[in-house]
Amino acid sequence: MTLLVLGIETSCDDTSVAVVADGRTVLSSVFASQVAVHAPFGGVVPELASRSHLEALPGTLDEALRLAGVGLPQLDGIAVTYGPGLVGSLLVGVMAAKGLAAGLGRPLVGVNHLQAHLAACLVADPTLDPPFLGLVVSGGHTELVRVEDLDRFRLVGATRDDAAGEVLDKVGRLLGLPFPAGRWIEEEAHRGDPDRVRLPRPFLGERLEFSFSGLKTAVSLLARAGLHRREDLCAALQGVLVEVLVRKCEQALGQCDAEVLTVAGGVAANGALRSGLAAMAARLGVRLVVPSRELCTDNAAMVACLGSARLSRGLVSPLTLSAEPSLSIEVN
Ligand code: KG4
Ligand code: ZN
Numbered sequence: 001m002t003l004l005v006l007g008i009e010t011s012c013d014d015t016s017v018a019v020v021a022d023g024r025t026v027l028s029s030v031f032a033s034q035v036a037v038h039a040p041f042g043g044v045v046p047e048l049a050s051r052s053h054l055e056a057l058p059g060t061l062d063e064a065l066r067l068a069g070v071g072l073p074q075l076d077g078i079a080v081t082y083g084p085g086l087v088g089s090l091l092v093g094v095m096a097a098k099g100l101a102a103g104l105g106r107p108l109v110g111v112n113h114l115q116a117h118l119a120a121c122l123v124a125d126p127t128l129d130p131p132f133l134g135l136v137v138s139g140g141h142t143e144l145v146r147v148e149d150l151d152r153f154r155l156v157g158a159t160r161d162d163a164a165g166e167v168l169d170k171v172g173r174l175l176g177l178p179f180p181a182g183r184w185i186e187e188e189a190h191r192g193d194p195d196r197v198r199l200p201r202p203f204l205g206e207r208l209e210f211s212f213s214g215l216k217t218a219v220s221l222l223a224r225a226g227l228h229r230r231e232d233l234c235a236a237l238q239g240v241l242v243e244v245l246v247r248k249c250e251q252a253l254g255q256c257d258a259e260v261l262t263v264a265g266g267v268a269a270n271g272a273l274r275s276g277l278a279a280m281a282a283r284l285g286v287r288l289v290v291p292s293r294e295l296c297t298d299n300a301a302m303v304a305c306l307g308s309a310r311l312s313r314g315l316v317s318p319l320t321l322s323a324e325p326s327l328s329i330e331v332n
Contacts, residue, residue, distance in 0.1 A: 004070055005077045005311060006100070007304025008057075010093030011085025011113045012139070013037075013044045015056040018300035019068035019075075023308030024126045027068035029294070029301040032056035035179075042173050050088030057096055064300075075106055077316070079307020082110035083327030084140070090323035098319055109307040110317040113298075114141060114329040115153050119306035120299070121262035124291035132289075133258035135249055136329065137273075138265030139165035139180060142210050142245075143329055144252045147262075150309040151332050156256060157208030157248065164241050165267045167216045171237060174223040175230050185234045186270055192235030197228050199240050208252050215240060238272055246276040253286055262289045264302075269293040 002021050009016040018029040034052045038044050065072065080097035083090060094110070101108035118134040133156075134145045142164045144157035162170075165182055172181020177188070199218055202211045219237050222228055249261055263277060274290055281288035295301060310316070315332070324331075 003076050003308055003312060004074055005079050005304045005308040006064070006075050007300035007302070007307055008078070008080040008093045008097050009113070009298055009300040009303045010053040010057070010089050011081045011083070012089060012298060013049050014298045015053050015060050016298065016300035017057070017060045017064035018304050019064055019070050020301055020304035020308055023305050023312070024123055026123060026301045027070065028064045029299055030060050030064040030067065031299065032060050039178060042179050043169070044086070046086045046088055049086055050092055053089055053092040057092060072100070072104055075104065077107045077109055077307060077311045079109040079111050079303050079311070081113045081116065081303050082321055083112065083324030085113055085325060087323050087325040090325065094321060094323050098321065102319055107311060107316040108319060108321060109310045109315070110321045111303045111306050111310070112327055112329065112331060114143065115332070116302040116306045117264035118145065118147055118153070118262055119150065119309070120264050120291040120295040120302035121289045123301060123305050124295060125289045128260070128262070128289050131258070132260035132262050133252055133256055134262045134264065135245065136265045137164050137245060137263065137267040139163060139169060141265065142212070144208055144248065145329055146256055146258070150306065151313070151315060153330055155328070155330055156252060157210070159210040159212060161211055161213035162216055164210070164212060164245065165265070167212045167241065168237070168267070170216060171219045171223060174220055175233065180266070182267060182270065185238060186272070188231045188234035189238040189272065192229065192231030192233070194232070194235040194239040196232040197222065197236035199236050201240055202244060203247060206251060208248065208255060210244065210248065238270070242270070242272045242276045245273060246280050249277060250280050250284065253284065260287045260289065264291060264296055266297045268296040
């Protein structure tokens with residue numbers, strides 16, 4: 001019998017609801033973007049984000065069920081992101097999920113947003129199973145994780161300061177690009193020449209760590225000085241980020257003796273990063289799994305996917321589940 005799980009994702013500024021069958025097949029994945037709400041402020045305004053989730057969630061839920069051709073009573077479980085993220089935003093999703101679970105008499109499964117990003121790779125490649133090495137690279141996180149099993153995520157490396165997406169967003173703002181700037185920096189970079197700008201390359205030797213704050217300061221100073229073309233700065237910044245991320249993944253594959261690499265999170269939507277990783281994986285003979293761009297950025301399909309895996313193992317959450325804004329990637 002098919003396992004039908006509803007996923008709800010409201011950790012930051014995207015309201016998303018999805019229906020996933022048997023943990024791998026996405027029947028629907030619906031988004032309500034808040035980009036227009038936050039654009040005038042150049043970043044996510046937490047209070048506006050939670051209010052917008054409240055407004056958007058009922059319609060997003062109806063649409064996800066309609067597109068999937070599934071009625072509420074047919075659902076086998078409700079999965080929801082309970083952390084990390086903005087507390088007000090998380091609470092909207094968690095409360096809605098608890099209401100649905102209690103009302104329908106179905107199990108509730110609280111899901112870690114960072115783990116869910118990596119679970120998106122299971123949807124991308126239905127033949128993929130742990131163990132594998134994963135890189136989560138998003139607006140708030142840059143982490144290397146060994147996924148031993150779908151309930152055992154081991155952190156092997158992280159950023160000491162800024163996340164890769166944070167650097168892109170902050171520099172993008174200085175350069176007058178819309179928020180979130182990652183995809184606009186990628187567009188600018190297509191037209192730019194990375195060799196016209198000299199930037200530091202924070203490799204940190206063999207350590208499985210990242211440090212991007214110095215790079216951010218260097219690009220920011222150059223952006224303020226106004227001596228370089230915007231497209232050249234974007235090309236140079238993207239080039240350094242890709243080089244560092246690819247090299248760290250290569251080191252982690254060697255140090256963890258892993259044969260499969262997966263990449264997820266919003267920055268994994270970047271074309272230069274995807275091709276840099278593909279070239280490295282081909283050279284090493286390593287299997288690389290990168291989800292589609294839609295599955296890389298925040299989405300509820302990844303939440304329903306991991307929730308299904310948990311549900312089939314009987315790992316469900318109590319109705320006392322609450323939001324955990326600072327949840328570590330290792331905590332289920
Ligand atoms: O995973 P995500 O949607 O939200 C978080 O959990 O943070 O990631 C958002 C991040 C932002 O920093 C955004 O600028 C970046 O992903 N991003 C990109 C691209 N698309 C989104 N970065 C580089 N290239 C892209 N095409
Ligand atoms: Zn995310």
